[in-house]
């Protein structure tokens with residue numbers, strides 16, 4: 001088992017340590033709080049999960065760092081590299097695909113200056129292809145910073161992405 005030291009725990013901000021300590025009381029097993037804790041780390045620590053953050057989280061949850069990395073790398077909502085200020089998510093499953101997701105993605109690449117999975121040179125956008133975002137009835141769609149834009153056309157993409165700083 002990963003050695004939990006005072007030092008390892010201290011690599012997380014005290015506010016997150018306090019939050020996670022309370023969070024763990026809601027679950028029968030401490031590790032069940034891992035995913036919500038990773039979300040909170042990503043929100044609070046720059047929008048991504050650095051190797052140091054993953055190690056600190058592992059220390060808190062008394063897990064091996066590789067276990068935490070395995071969880072964080074499995075879910076596309078976790079970012080293991082620095083990301084742009086705004087996150088653009090385009091899904092590619094069958095509903096959106098049949099209704100023009102590739103055209104949406106192509107326009108999102110042009111409008112954001114990103115390649116899929118990449119971050120624009122100016123740091124404004126990160127563009128990701130993701131699994132179905134649960135809005136198939138109004139496909140195609142994209143999410144900008146978690147806000148859904150549904151039933152869109154490629155022309156809409158420029159307006160949507162052009163509306164953020």
Ligand code: FES
Pocket residue numbers: 091092093094095096097131132133134135136137139140141
């Ligand atoms: S495939 Fe895009 S919302 Fe389901």
